[in-house]
Amino acid sequence: MDTSLIPLLHPGHGGPPPFLGGLVLLLLTALAVAVVVQLARRGRLGAPPAFFRSPEHDARVTLANRFANGDISTDEFLERASVLNWTPGVDDRSTDQKQQRKR
Numbered sequence: 278m279d280t281s282l283i284p285l286l287h288p289g290h291g292g293p294p295p296f297l298g299g300l301v302l303l304l305l306t307a308l309a310v311a312v313v314v315q316l317a318r319r320g321r322l323g324a325p326p327a328f329f330r331s332p333e334h335d336a337r338v339t340l341a342n343r344f345a346n347g348d349i350s351t352d353e354f355l356e357r358a359s360v361l362n363w364t365p366g367v368d369d370r371s372t373d374q375k376q377q378r379k380r
């Protein structure tokens with residue numbers, strides 16, 4: 278049997294300490310967690326806000342802004358809100374989510 282390959286398979290005591298690999302893995306994991314936390318704090322993690330808004334929501338915001346600026350009258354505001362099937366002053370987040378689930 279040729280024993281010349283045995284030193285290649287089992288190197289001597291010249292390698293790094295055994296705990297060094299675990300320490301590097303721990304440091305890389307801590308770095309990854311720190312990056313995710315920083316991105317979440319700055320608001321750069323997740324989908325853009327426009328992704329979650331429906332076109333109806335944007336129309337309601339535009340209508341409310343036009344009314345707040347005095348561009349339209351109260352009657353016109355209420356008429357256009359009814360066309361959008363919107364009751365101003367009512368928090369309709371839950372109804373928007375129900376409609377999105379149906380799609």
